[in-house]
Amino acid sequence: MTSSTTLTTVRLGTRPSPMALEQTDRFGDAFRARYPEAVLDIVEIVSEGDRHRGPLSAIGGKGAFTRNADRYLLDDLVQATIACAKDVPGPHDRSPGIIIGAVLPREDTRDALVLPAGHPAATLAELPPGTRVGTSAPRRSALLKALHPKLVQVPIRGNADSRLSKLDEGTLGADVMIAALAGLRRLGYEGRASEILDPTVWLPAAGAGTVIVEHRADDPATGELLAPLTHGPTRILLDAERAALATLQGGCLTAASAHATLDAASGVVTVHAAVLDPTGGAPLRACASGPSTSAHEVGQDAGRQLLNAGAERLLGRSA
Structure with a gap:
């Protein structure tokens, strides 16, 4: 595949669970509507998390749901993979060379x-x-x-x-x-x-309600195909939330929250982030705002506020 004009088939990897297949179907509808002459070949990939019946902490947390898909992607067995953003590890905890190509419109985060x-x-x-x-x-x-x-x-x-x-x-x-x-x-x-549950009290996960499609960083042709299918406002929110979590070096086993909102009129993105106390104590909270064009930096600001407030203690790390 070299461009959308020569495109024939795209192989998309997905978990075989009913929920994963439903979100794959929704993405497939959008893909086929934009590229009616293309074939979207769905490849079901059973993850380590699907096979393992014990606690996820024993096999690396929710990253167990993406590692096999990552291998398929890096070995060029598929050209893209689809997943819930909240289940995808941060960049510090992930195979290099994989990037987000499309972000579907955000659903309910509660x-x-x-x-x-x-x-x-x-x-x-x-x-x-x-x-x-x-x-x-x-x-x-x-x-x-x-x-x-x-x-x-x-x-x-x-x-x-x-x-x-x-x-x-x-x-x-x-x-x-x-x-x-x-x-x-x-x-x-x-x-x-x-x-x-009220999201101002029962704090949402970073990336909650958001489905993403990823591809290899060295495959710009697939990236060009996926980019027009991205919902811009959701991409802004996701970038901000993932930046906050990445600044904390948090992952799927981290008791943390990052929830971004976007004021369409002003173009201001606001990130409410928190690190929770696993023992039930009061959480540390932070809030940062800035232009949507700097969503990543706004998320980083929220994460740094938490670190400066002593989040390492709740995260089980030394300051």
Whole structure:
């Protein structure tokens, strides 16, 4: 493939989970609409995270969901890969030579409480003491300890649809669970949200609700094809959030949050970032603003504020 005019087939790697395939279908629709003569060849790549049934920390965190895809990409077995941005490690924690080529429009960044089917609706605050809340995310675990210390966090694994099934069957190992609202919507399960959690209190993950398509840095032809499919405002938000997390040298096992907003009228991007206390103490918070043309620098500013406030202590590192 040398240019869009000579394009015949693009191989796109994706995980085979129902959610991953749904977001791949949505990207495929946009790709085919722009390049109607092209063939998008979907290559399913089973990740280490899909195979491993134990804690993700044992195999390097959520990067376990992208390492196989990275190898396919770097070995030229596929030309692009698609993933949820919040599951993609930062540059300090990633194979070199892979860059973001397209960013899809941001979806909802909020988390939701999900109860077993048929259970009366309830909020986290209404759950009885000792209720087991399923989540494996360090961010969610720290938020639970800080905001709802009467509840008990238990680790859960599996795709969103399988977790829902196990929750309903009583085999999940948890009484309720926390899930991304965007993921529930993709699978048609938004109605299962018993409570949609306030993002100013229940802090979102960096890259939440955002799907990205990556390619090799030495493959500018694929980059040229992907670039027109990028949603500009979402790219600005993602660049700011990932810069904040990268400044902290944070990754998928970091109890941290970065959430950016963009004022379309003024062109100002604002990043609210936080490092959470894994033991349930008060989080460190920071806020930075600046022109959207400097989104990366704004994110870095928020991250540096947290480091200057002593974030290394909460991150388990020496200052």
